[in-house]
Amino acid sequence: MSYVDIVFDGPPGQESGRFVEVEDPNSKSVRFGKWIDLGEGHWALRIPNHEEEITALRAQVKNLQQELRGWANPRPVRKEAPARGFRS
8 A cells, every 4th residue: 555545524724624534545444543542532543653564574575585586596506527537
């Protein structure tokens, strides 16, 4: 998913719009984040930051790709020349 839209029923202002939903690029509703009761009538839509996990996964994918390239293109094995017999 390249982006999400957090949709409100009106523009920002002194009486700004109310939250409607979170949508994907195809305008389909998605579950994104978690509603947290902050107390005193305040609520937050908590959206986790998975940047560290994504960075680690990208590094793992890069390592796996390098390993797969090694299997697909193995280094040639050096063959020993046949032993020469001795004549007496």
